[in-house]
Amino acid sequence: MSPSPPSSASTTPKIQALALILPLFRRYWLRVFFGIVALLGVDLCQLLIPRVIKLSIDGLKSGAILPHGLFRYGLMIVGLALGVALFRYFWRNLILGFSRLLERDIREQLFSHLLMLDRTFFQKRTIGELMALSSNDLASVQLAAGMGLIAAIDAIIMTVAVLMFMIYINPTLTLIALSPLPLLALLTKILSGRLHKRFSLVQETFSNITEMARSTINAMRLVKIYSREEEQTANFDRLGRQYIKHAMRVAIIQGLLFPVSGLVANGSLLLIVIVGGKMAIDNLITIGDFIAFISYLFMLVWPMMAIGWVANLFQRGLTSLSRIQAVLSEQSLLHDDGCSATLPASINSIELRALNFSYSGQQGQGLHDISLTLTPGLFGLVGPTGSGKSTLCHLLARLYPVTEGSILINGVDLNRIAIKDYRQAVAYAPQEAFLFADTIAANIGFGRPDATLKEIEAQAEAVGIHDEIMHFKGGYTSKIGEKGVMLSGGQRQRISLARAMLTRAPILIVDDGLSAVDAGTEQQIMRAILEYSQTNIVIMTSHRLAPLAQAAQLAVLEDGRLTALGQHHELLAKNDYYRAIYQKQTEPGGGEADAA
Numbered sequence: 001m002s003p004s005p006p007s008s009a010s011t012t013p014k015i016q017a018l019a020l021i022l023p024l025f026r027r028y029w030l031r032v033f034f035g036i037v038a039l040l041g042v043d044l045c046q047l048l049i050p051r052v053i054k055l056s057i058d059g060l061k062s063g064a065i066l067p068h069g070l071f072r073y074g075l076m077i078v079g080l081a082l083g084v085a086l087f088r089y090f091w092r093n094l095i096l097g098f099s100r101l102l103e104r105d106i107r108e109q110l111f112s113h114l115l116m117l118d119r120t121f122f123q124k125r126t127i128g129e130l131m132a133l134s135s136n137d138l139a140s141v142q143l144a145a146g147m148g149l150i151a152a153i154d155a156i157i158m159t160v161a162v163l164m165f166m167i168y169i170n171p172t173l174t175l176i177a178l179s180p181l182p183l184l185a186l187l188t189k190i191l192s193g194r195l196h197k198r199f200s201l202v203q204e205t206f207s208n209i210t211e212m213a214r215s216t217i218n219a220m221r222l223v224k225i226y227s228r229e230e231e232q233t234a235n236f237d238r239l240g241r242q243y244i245k246h247a248m249r250v251a252i253i254q255g256l257l258f259p260v261s262g263l264v265a266n267g268s269l270l271l272i273v274i275v276g277g278k279m280a281i282d283n284l285i286t287i288g289d290f291i292a293f294i295s296y297l298f299m300l301v302w303p304m305m306a307i308g309w310v311a312n313l314f315q316r317g318l319t320s321l322s323r324i325q326a327v328l329s330e331q332s333l334l335h336d337d338g339c340s341a342t343l344p345a346s347i348n349s350i351e352l353r354a355l356n357f358s359y360s361g362q363q364g365q366g367l368h369d370i371s372l373t374l375t376p377g378l379f380g381l382v383g384p385t386g387s388g389k390s391t392l393c394h395l396l397a398r399l400y401p402v403t404e405g406s407i408l409i410n411g412v413d414l415n416r417i418a419i420k421d422y423r424q425a426v427a428y429a430p431q432e433a434f435l436f437a438d439t440i441a442a443n444i445g446f447g448r449p450d451a452t453l454k455e456i457e458a459q460a461e462a463v464g465i466h467d468e469i470m471h472f473k474g475g476y477t478s479k480i481g482e483k484g485v486m487l488s489g490g491q492r493q494r495i496s497l498a499r500a501m502l503t504r505a506p507i508l509i510v511d512d513g514l515s516a517v518d519a520g521t522e523q524q525i526m527r528a529i530l531e532y533s534q535t536n537i538v539i540m541t542s543h544r545l546a547p548l549a550q551a552a553q554l555a556v557l558e559d560g561r562l563t564a565l566g567q568h569h570e571l572l573a574k575n576d577y578y579r580a581i582y583q584k585q586t587e588p589g590g591g592e593a594d595a596a
């Protein structure tokens, strides 16, 4: 869940956050304008009803209207009530529609902004936080901009108009009637503030329950193997009780809100009956005025409550908006400013010059003084776990900016090449194979939307997974994920690899892409990779040495430093780590032991 912001948050970012929605008001101004006009229609009709009541009662009393004349007044009231219904339909449609459009637009803005940000950002924010932004926070912005806006305008119009009608009847009586009402606004503000806090707790507990159910079902095998069913059930039960506890508190506060406001309104009514009744007896006001006055008084109750409610709504909406704004104002460390260099069609060298790198918040340094030149062919990067192989891949894939030293592509500084251009030149199969909940064909074709099924199949064949795909009931149209086919680690790796290779990008980076495939498949994949590397630069990391033995160039990375460079037989002769691991991995019995 999103952390609640410090209550002392300064107001400037909140004002800045408003800049986020102002253009949306401008974009949909017609909708907002007519929505408010319809709202005015509702208010006008509502205000006129007590006037009609007054006229009919005073007419009755003076004997000026006959019974059938009453029918006319009745019809007028029905007409006004119809007007209320019609106008209300319109404003709801227009303004609530506006708030949904606003929600959609901000969500799209947020989403496309997230796609632009680099990995540094995603290390600072959890997925849960980002999900909360686009669900809870956006919902409270939507509520404030829709219902909140309407309630605020309505409350102001109604208060002013009702007051004018009341003052018109009798100023003194108005003053007396109003005296308890500020209390109502205050009570509503306090109670609805409490309500919100409790309600957030309910939501939080609910998401805990969902998360627990999800992870338990996901890890069902573990639960069974460790016989943890009873504990899990007890935990679940505990969360369920918490949920009920919080939900009951919400119900209690909600139950308090209306009786309390009723009490205040009736206190005010008491004053009017005593003072106003006396005025009517003394003929200072007519009976019709007296009754109309009471109707107006009841019309003030809602606006007074609305003011308290809206104050909370706006506060919450603004806080959420500034949280969204904070993400929208995050700049990617990778940006295109000053990226004027264009990328040549064919890439024939990548040069790393005195490259240093560390992640923000990393203890010590990730990469030290790496200098190296890559040309078309297979480049193998080996080294123990944690030595920095993936880090180097990240920099080559430009997931992080180069800050110290440089990477030159055909002699051009990578930081000066437009990001989009470079991305088109690089294919990257990350260490953690990520697959979308989509068909297998869509997953392989992700980087090449124009690829034909034939090309996709040929690529799958090349990485040795075609036959396995054909064994799934849906073949290439099988969906991957919870409701579709479940894939083994090796299958995921090969699909991710096929996706990268299908792009035919001049630079291919494969980070530990063979760790979960068997020896036979590995050889087949290496043939495809070697073929790819005849015209392209292929960078491949592995902690198993055998598949990389044929690499044109091999580098050993230890603790962020390049400790050896050369071909397989050279490294066997000169690098202790390489020799030791190679012997361990190839000796009979030691077999395919992990190098790490």
Ligand SMILES: Nc1ncnc2c1ncn2[C@@H]1O[C@H](COP(=O)(O)OP(=O)(O)O)[C@@H](O)[C@H]1O
Pocket (backbone or CB within 6 Å): 123, 359, 360, 361, 362, 363, 366, 383, 384, 385, 386, 387, 388, 389, 390, 391, 392
């Ligand atoms: N995002 C990160 N933030 C901070 N430190 C990291 C991050 N990713 C990796 N590291 C650290 O950088 C070092 C190199 O990691 P990595 O490049 O993944 O090694 P390898 O791929 O060789 O196993 C490790 O010490 C690791 O803990």
Ligand SMILES: [Mg+2]
Pocket (backbone or CB within 6 Å): 386, 389, 390, 391, 431, 511, 512
């Ligand atoms: Mg790694």
